[in-house]
Amino acid sequence: xxxxxxxLLLSAMYENGGNTTHRLLDGHPQLFVYPFESQLGTRLVxxxxxxxxPLKYRWPVFDLAASPAQDYHAIIDEECKVRARxxxxxxxxxTPFDLSDDTRRARYIERVTxxxxxxxxxxxAFFRATFEAWPGYRRSGQEQWYVxxxxxxxxxxxxxxxxxxxxxxxxxxxxPWSAYADTKKRPxxxxxxxxxxxxxxxxxxxxxxxxxxxxxxTVLRLEDIVEAPAAxxxxxxxxxxxxxxxxxxxxxxxxxxxxxxxxxxxxxxxTPEVNRATAAELSPGEQDEVRARAAPYLDLLGYDxxx
Numbered sequence: 001x002x003x004x005x006x007x008l009l010l011s012a013m014y015e016n017g018g019n020t021t022h023r024l025l026d027g028h029p030q031l032f033v034y035p036f037e038s039q040l041g042t043r044l045v046x047x048x049x050x051x052x053x054p055l056k057y058r059w060p061v062f063d064l065a066a067s068p069a070q071d072y073h074a075i076i077d078e079e080c081k082v083r084a085r086x087x088x089x090x091x092x093x094x095t096p097f098d099l100s101d102d103t104r105r106a107r108y109i110e111r112v113t114x115x116x117x118x119x120x121x122x123x124x125a126f127f128r129a130t131f132e133a134w135p136g137y138r139r140s141g142q143e144q145w146y147v148x149x150x151x152x153x154x155x156x157x158x159x160x161x162x163x164x165x166x167x168x169x170x171x172x173x174x175x176p177w178s179a180y181a182d183t184k185k186r187p188x189x190x191x192x193x194x195x196x197x198x199x200x201x202x203x204x205x206x207x208x209x210x211x212x213x214x215x216x217x218t219v220l221r222l223e224d225i226v227e228a229p230a231a232x233x234x235x236x237x238x239x240x241x242x243x244x245x246x247x248x249x250x251x252x253x254x255x256x257x258x259x260x261x262x263x264x265x266x267x268x269x270x271t272p273e274v275n276r277a278t279a280a281e282l283s284p285g286e287q288d289e290v291r292a293r294a295a296p297y298l299d300l301l302g303y304d305x306x307x
Contacts, residue, residue, distance in 0.1 A: 005124045005166050006145040008240065009038075011154035012172035013202040014195075015182040017222030019265030020251065021172050022149040024229050027247030027255050028237070029140035031147050032131050035097060035253065036079035036264070038148035040123060043074070049155055052198060059156035062119060068112040071122050072105050080130075091263045095253060096136065104133035120163040138255040145240060152202050157209040161216055168240060169213075171206040174222040175303045176294040177279035177287060182266050192286065196293035203297045221302065226270045279307050 008031070012018030019037070026033040039056035044063060056076035063070065083090040084101040107129035115121050127146045131137055153160070154171045161167055176199050183189050190198070210217045218236055225232045234244030251258045251270070260268045268274075282290065287307060291298070298304045 003144075005128075005164065006240075007124075007127070007164055007167040008145050008147045008170060009153060009160065009167060010147070010149040010170045010172065011157075011202075011206070012149075012151055012174075013179065013199050014151055014190075015179045015266055016174040016199075017172045017225065017265075017267060017270070018149050018151055020222065020261050020267050020270045021170070021220070021225060021233070022147070023251035023253065023258060023261050023264055024225070024233060024248055025147055027250065027252040027257075028242070028245050029142045029247070030144045030237075030242045030245075032127070032143045032145070033147040034080075034127065034130065034149065035099075035134075036083065036092065038080075038127075038150050039076045039078050040126070040148070040150055040153075041076050043076075049201075052201065053152050053155070057151045057153055059153060059159055060119060060122070062117070062122060066117075068109045068117060068122075069105070071112070071117065072108050072126075075122075075126060077126075097134075097254075098136040099130070099134040104129045107132050118163075123164070136254070144242065152198070154202060154209065155205045157205065157213070157217060161209075161213055167216070169209065169217045170236065171202075171210075171217070171219045172222055172225070173203060173206065173219060173301055174275075175279060175306045176290050176298075177282055177307050178275050180286070180290055181278045181281045185266060192289055193293065196290060200294060200297060203301065207297075207300060222270075223272065223275060223306075226275060227272050 010018055010022055025031055040060050041056045041058040042060045043055060044061040045055045045058045056078060060075060062074060081101055083092045083097055084099050087093045108125045111125040112121055154169060157169050180192060180195050183195050206219050210219050220232060230246060230249040233248040237244055251261050261270060262268045
């Protein structure tokens with residue numbers, strides 16, 4: 001029998017530091033950290049939030065009549081599958097990565113065929129198969145938890161924790177001024193009203209589920225992480241029964257230190273100074289509008305005096 005599936009799933013609204021935190025956790029010797037965003041959603045997700053958030057970021061829904069092979073193909077997992085199958089068009093094309101998606105699919109099918117199909121079994125098989133099929137993965141031999149990152153998946157927390165008893169949800173929040181200022185740098189950015197609506201909906205779910213599952217949901221501010229990453233993430237590791245580690249202070253990929261988080265995320269330099277300077281890029285009118293739309297959550301999250 002395999003070890004119990006212990007699963008740390010990260011969530012964050014766009015440009016809130018999810019990728020930064022994901023890369024900081026990467027070098028911890030007791031963690032299997034997924035190489036890119038673990039976009040677990042499928043095209044069958046359909047609920048009141050489906051029009052607000054991309055389906056690839058949601059907790060998956062599978063066809064009851066599907067086969068394990070069809071389940072595997074249904075999982076969107078865009079970043080990893082593109083890098084594995086068509087590396088020349090991937091934004092990670094310069095990142096060394098020798099995973100064969102065909103090998104991973106075979107391992108996934110083998111595992112699900114043995115234990116049976118279910119959403120929990122499918123997700124577990126997906127993560128276990130990834131690291132079994134990645135020959136260049138630097139194992140420490142101490143790994144105990146699997147780590148994934150899927151933006152805004154905090155909205156599905158109740159289902160995730162109900163289906164995976166060994167799961168813990170980590171949600172990262174960033175002050176909305178810096179977050180929106182970075183969002184504006186995208187080729188086709190969200191409007192300020194649309195972004196703040198999604199930001200507040202995400203934080204609503206994070207605070208709701210932290211209250212309901214105090215031992216299984218952690219909410220951390222990016223501002224605190226970049227100020228003292230080893231201490232903040234070390235405290236999280238302690239909650240999970242893991243050791244602290246100096247590697248938590250440096251973003252990395254497969255244990256190799258990175259000069260910056262890009263292209264995993266748009267936050268190129270995760271420092272307190274850059275974070276505050278980014279917020280100041282907004283015009284006074286934009287700053288006031290962000291404050292008005294995020295108002296109910298600024299005090300709850302400790303941002304009432306940030307800007």
